[in-house]
Amino acid sequence: MFASEYILEITYLIATALFVLSLKWLSSPVTARRGVWAGEVGMLLAIAGTLLHKGIVDYRWIAIGLVLGTIIGVPLGRVAMTAVPQRTALSHAAGALCVTLVGTAEFYLRAPNVPQFMMGVLSLEVILGSLTFTGSLMAAGKLQEVLPQRPITYKGQNLVNLGLLAVAIGIGVALVLHPDKTYLFPS
Amino acid sequence: MQLDLVTSLYVFLLAAFIGFEVIRRVSPLLHTPLMSLTNALDAIAVVGAIILAGEGRSNMAKILGTIAIIAATSNIVGGFMITDRMLKMFKASGPRKP
Numbered sequence: 001m002f003a004s005e006y007i008l009e010i011t012y013l014i015a016t017a018l019f020v021l022s023l024k025w026l027s028s029p030v031t032a033r034r035g036v037w038a039g040e041v042g043m044l045l046a047i048a049g050t051l052l053h054k055g056i057v058d059y060r061w062i063a064i065g066l067v068l069g070t071i072i073g074v075p076l077g078r079v080a081m082t083a084v085p086q087r088t089a090l091s092h093a094a095g096a097l098c099v100t101l102v103g104t105a106e107f108y109l110r111a112p113n114v115p116q117f118m119m120g121v122l123s124l125e126v127i128l129g130s131l132t133f134t135g136s137l138m139a140a141g142k143l144q145e146v147l148p149q150r151p152i153t154y155k156g157q158n159l160v161n162l163g164l165l166a167v168a169i170g171i172g173v174a175l176v177l178h179p180d181k182t183y184l185f186p187s
Numbered sequence: 188m189q190l191d192l193v194t195s196l197y198v199f200l201l202a203a204f205i206g207f208e209v210i211r212r213v214s215p216l217l218h219t220p221l222m223s224l225t226n227a228l229d230a231i232a233v234v235g236a237i238i239l240a241g242e243g244r245s246n247m248a249k250i251l252g253t254i255a256i257i258a259a260t261s262n263i264v265g266g267f268m269i270t271d272r273m274l275k276m277f278k279a280s281g282p283r284k285p
Binding site for chain 1: 192205206209210216220222225227229230232233234235236237238241242244252253255256257259261262263265266267268269270271272273274275276277
């Protein structure tokens with residue numbers, strides 16, 4: 001390994017320790033704010049370390065993403081305390097979107113030579129991620145009362161939902177068994 | 188650094204135990220801040236998104252990576268900010284002992 005790779009790994013190691021401490025410190029009101037601080041420092045270290053990753057050649061898109069994300073994030077951190085439930089639902093959706101997109105991009109980068117185990121993990125990641133994404137958006141919409149409060153139903157809904165889930169799992173299993181069948185998802 | 192499958196599973200197992208043990212005794216008072224803090228920490232997936240957008244191995248990876256960075260960064264910034272605001276309110280309403 002090059003020296004820079006050691007630095008990256010050690011940065012991640014420190015960030016991991018800080019994340020564990022962050023959760024631990026948040027367990028008690030006395031140390032809770034120190035917990036937030038540990039989480040912030042850990043996150044900064046992880047991002048800074050990743051930016052030094054030697055494979056990264058183009059910083060433009062990263063900069064655009066970080067700036068736009070901050071612009072969206074600041075108002076989300078300033079919502080009224082009464083709006084916290086829908087804010088949490090919304091950020092669940094954003095987190096799930098991130099994971100889903102990373103999984104999808106990873107699939108296309110490796111297809112058609114995706115190792116079987118990784119294909120299984122990616123399928124699970126994308127299925128659960130997109131379920132969480134749309135589900136959390138619905139929850140946020142209902143909490144914010146932009147969607148009707150009563151359950152939205154139609155005839156045969158359970159059948160359609162279970163059918164869609166079965167199709168998603170079926171495609172996942174098919175891709176695990178034959179990861180080269182990328183015509184299922186042409187890029 | 189590449190981990191083999193079994194080593195990764197060990198890491199997963201130990202991390203699962205740590206997560207459970209660390210969260211187990213959280214005072215009910217702190218459940219809401221804990222939710223928003225874990226939400227912010229969850230955005231560590233930004234690391235994968237940064238690598239995707241930065242390596243630029245395909246246009247799709249760049250585009251999806253950039254959207255993923257935006258989503259995750261909004262969670263990091265918003266999540267830490269609101270958690271800190273919640274905890275400040277605890278202090279304002281008088282010192283509480285666990």
